Amino acid sequence: MTERHDDPALMTGSHALDALSDDERALLEDALRTSPELQAENDSLRETALQLAYAVAPIEPPASLKASLLAQIATTPQAAPLADTTVDQTPVAETTSVQEARPEPARHVASIADGPTAGGRASSEARRRWFQRPAVTLTAAAAVAAVFFGGLGVGSIFDPNGSGTGTTQASSGLDRIYAASDFQRTTTKVAGGGSATVVWSNDLGKSAVILDGVEQAPKGKTYELWYIGSEEQGGTIKSAGLVDGAADGVHSAVLQGSMSEGATIGMTVEPEGGSEQPTTSPIMAVPTTTA
Template sequence: MTRADLHTLTGAYAVYALSGRELTEFERHLAVCDACRQEVRELRETAAKLAVATALTPPPTMKDDVMRRIATVRQEPPRVAAREARESHAGPRRRTGRRAMSFALAACVAAAAAFGGAAVWQYREASDARDTARRSERRVAAAEEVTRVLAAPDARSRSGRMADGSTGTVVVSHGLNQAAFLASGLPEPPAGRIYQLWFSDGGTMRPAGLMDSSGRSAAAVLSGAVGKASAMGVTIEPAGGSKAPTSDPLVLLTFPSA
């Protein structure tokens, strides 16, 4: 096999369709050919993206439909064309060659399908891992913000019981110009709703961010500066939040004096 022939095998190698001598010679060539290594990487990345783009989840009824039709749909007999009958008298060498080509094509298709499935799984696993890492990073960053307010030298706190029976505490640092809200036993809001925090500027409510809760302790730094706010409140709003409260606050905590 010439060097020029080896350059044409990148596609077959990318879908694991080489074997035997061809595989050995191509991998030896791949070790010294930067262009082929790059092309193999690009082909495999493209195959992975195509597999993700075409991945479909079969409908739940598909298995039942197939099993039901097995007993009612008659299998058609094989069709032998006249040309195929004539070719059957050709030498065994010709038939063997065609059979080998058919097996090679089937092997390529099977390998490509297997690679596509593996690529989908690997992509989803990597995507899940990245999402988990991002969520962890956000939680760590939020916890650090809350800790910074709680540890401020001038931090002052005030607690109160909320309308749903949970307990809320606001911690204010005028030096940092920030406030943090901590809740204990805060129940999960109804579907499609979320807890929203507010600054009270002389009775005018100013949005101060959203807060998630799953029935356990929750903590968040209010978005924005304390400024001239004298209190903070919590309401339940539509998912995404509101520009102004749509209901009475569950709690309204007056800021402790500096």
């Protein structure tokens, strides 16, 4: 029997960082369609990766950075490709019957330490992918973020147009907002504890809220988001959706509908299922006036 070389359960971390090959991505997406648990894990990792990427304010890199990098690329010699290494196929001497009867865990540890064998090559490859690729990708993403957060485009790290299964609405919506040329953000405290970071783009007419440390809504209640029009717009209040899943951690929600320029984004505690108009005072309100 042939051992499976790729386990979709080990691919969700790499998928969150866009670090899968086309074949690996297709394999994972097939598995996501039939496994709600794997889909939930994949969505959670994807959203967490985005929130980590957007956890700090954008910085403007020095104008000389791009020229310096290109100059180094032009003068740095390319390393020669590594020579292929071969595994010594010298037959291993047969062991005695007593050695063959040693406990299974010891035999398993020995096979890992001694190098790949005919039966362990697939699992060894999977382990390398799990430990090495995310680490390398995170390092690269951190370096790229330092450059691209300054205005060259967050979409280079996370594809905002990715159509793969498992990309949450909040994740893709955040991508588009952060990649917008007129992107703005502000952070405020939430009554009752925690904070809310509001990001928006007037060009897109979209906004999102990232809650950090906000407790779950009381039983029978829910958090509801609102667009509150400016005085020039008559102060019209429109529901922008419910916040589900906030539980004293980090949670993001892209507001529904279109945001008018200068609107205030608010959040209230409402009866489960939401309300047509606010029934309580806002626990968070952020004007989106241009800074």
